[in-house]
Amino acid sequence: MLFIQTYNSIAKRGLAVFSTECYKLNEAEDPDAILLRSYSLHNVPISPTLKAVARAGAGVNNIPVEKLSELGVVVFNTPGANANAVKELALMSVIATSRHFLEAANWTKKLVGNGEEISPLIESGKKQFVGTEIQGKRLGVIGLGAIGGLVANDALALGMEVMAYDPFISVNIAWQLSSEVKRAESIEEIYKNCDYITLHVPLTDETRGMLNHQSFSLMKDGVHILNFSRGELVLEDDLEAALKERKIGKYITDFPTNRLLSLENTVVLPHIGASTKEAEENCAQMAANVLKQFLETGNIRNSINFPNVNMPYTGKRRLTITHRNIPNMVGQITTHLAVYHLNIADMINRSKGVWAYTMIDIDNAISDQVMNEVIHRLKKISGVKKVRFL
Ligand SMILES: NC(=O)c1ccc[n+]([C@@H]2O[C@H](COP(=O)([O-])OP(=O)(O)OC[C@H]3O[C@@H](n4cnc5c(N)ncnc54)[C@H](O)[C@@H]3O)[C@@H](O)[C@H]2O)c1
Numbered sequence: 069m070l071f072i073q074t075y076n077s078i079a080k081r082g083l084a085v086f087s088t089e090c091y092k093l094n095e096a097e098d099p100d101a102i103l104l105r106s107y108s109l110h111n112v113p114i115s116p117t118l119k120a121v122a123r124a125g126a127g128v129n130n131i132p133v134e135k136l137s138e139l140g141v142v143v144f145n146t147p148g149a150n151a152n153a154v155k156e157l158a159l160m161s162v163i164a165t166s167r168h169f170l171e172a173a174n175w176t177k178k179l180v181g182n183g184e185e186i187s188p189l190i191e192s193g194k195k196q197f198v199g200t201e202i203q204g205k206r207l208g209v210i211g212l213g214a215i216g217g218l219v220a221n222d223a224l225a226l227g228m229e230v231m232a233y234d235p236f237i238s239v240n241i242a243w244q245l246s247s248e249v250k251r252a253e254s255i256e257e258i259y260k261n262c263d264y265i266t267l268h269v270p271l272t273d274e275t276r277g278m279l280n281h282q283s284f285s286l287m288k289d290g291v292h293i294l295n296f297s298r299g300e301l302v303l304e305d306d307l308e309a310a311l312k313e314r315k316i317g318k319y320i321t322d323f324p325t326n327r328l329l330s331l332e333n334t335v336v337l338p339h340i341g342a343s344t345k346e347a348e349e350n351c352a353q354m355a356a357n358v359l360k361q362f363l364e365t366g367n368i369r370n371s372i373n374f375p376n377v378n379m380p381y382t383g384k385r386r387l388t389i390t391h392r393n394i395p396n397m398v399g400q401i402t403t404h405l406a407v408y409h410l411n412i413a414d415m416i417n418r419s420k421g422v423w424a425y426t427m428i429d430i431d432n433a434i435s436d437q438v439m440n441e442v443i444h445r446l447k448k449i450s451g452v453k454k455v456r457f458l
């Protein structure tokens with residue numbers, strides 16, 4: 069029996085992946101795996117039984133990835149599964165901002181009760197909502213991943229000029245990107261040349277506070293900024309000053325704070341970028357599937373801390389080991405197996421940064437006692453984190 073702990077509301081289609089007698093949801097204090105969305109795991113005690121965490125979504129700043137890696141816990145996310153939902157909201161926001169959509173709709177609602185007078189009131193009042201068209205305006209996309217790539221291509225289709233900055237762009241996204249997207253050589257080029265700037269980078273130590281007084285000072289007067297990535301990418305003190313000076317036209321964000329709610333020229337949404345039926349189902353299903361696959365076969369797909377590994381099952385038992393990426397690990401592991409005359413049918417060893425994963429299929433049938441002894445010995449190897457027999 070494997071125990072899954074869920075946090076947040078996970079779409080039924082994802083939970084259904086675990087509707088077999090092998091799994092129980094939310095019934096144990098010591099889960100084998102966690103499935104969550106934005107719930108913060110930073111202060112949640114980690115049980116020694118925990119083997120994997122799957123984020124049904126993109127951002128993993130709510131997960132203590134380093135701490136989990138040290139414990140040998142594999143962390144997954146769902147690349148691209150909610151990208152279309154965020155793209156639609158971001159592009160909608162570009163148009164809505166340019167046409168004063170919210171202000172105009174709210175103003176019109178207030179005319180209720182004016183009877184026959186509504187028509188003349190509208191005709192005299194509508195001039196306050198004269199907007200601008202996005203055609204021909206320049207959109208700066210910072211971060212060309214799953215979301216940024218879609219935003220860039222579709223903004224072109226809407227008639228915008230697009231300039232993008234991503235020093236770590238993946239080959240896959242580069243292939244999918246229109247050749248009309250202008251590549252910025254530096255982030256400053258985006259700041260200096262764009263009428264709208266949209267952020268699509270993860271929150272990391274490097275990106276935290278990337279928009280600040282210095283970056284605002286380089287931007288065009290009246291630039292509109294969209295932040296559907298994470299609130300902490302923008303320094304709020306500096307943002308407030310730039311909004312008050314009208315340096316920034318509008319700040320549209322999915323990440324409310326008390327201060328932002330009270331500031332003029334901000335549009336603050338309740339973190340609904342990924343809140344579509346389609347995105348919720350995609351993310352939940354993808355996260356549940358990679359979790360199930362890992363728990364049952366040891367194979368890893370879409371992990372952010374351990375390498376992708378896919379080996380067909382050949383032996384009688386499978387041994388999986390998360391460990392540091394250091395020399396002689398495989399040598400030490402196989403030496404211990406040899407003590408018990410365990411014959412290797414197949415094996416794979418892959419690394420990702422400072423972490424690595426070894427999976428070994430064994431020909432022999434193995435007693436529980438031998439399995440326990442092998443696990444005990446392997447765990448004593450310096451750098452080995454978690455050992456499982458499947
Ligand atoms: N509002 C929402 O509901 C919502 C939904 C999904 C994702 N997000 C946020 O959006 C972020 C991006 O999502 P994604 O699916 O596109 O992720 P992704 O991993 O596909 O893309 C991120 C891109 O940012 C680039 N990048 C990293 N550091 C950079 C830097 N310093 N400068 C420029 N580019 C940099 C990477 O190379 C990558 O191409 C997530 O990390 C998450 O925080 C928010």
Ligand SMILES: O=C(O)[C@H](O)COP(=O)(O)O
Binds near residue numbers: 106125127341
């Ligand atoms: O990073 C993400 O995928 C988004 O922020 C979505 O978060 P949510 O799953 O809590 O809506």
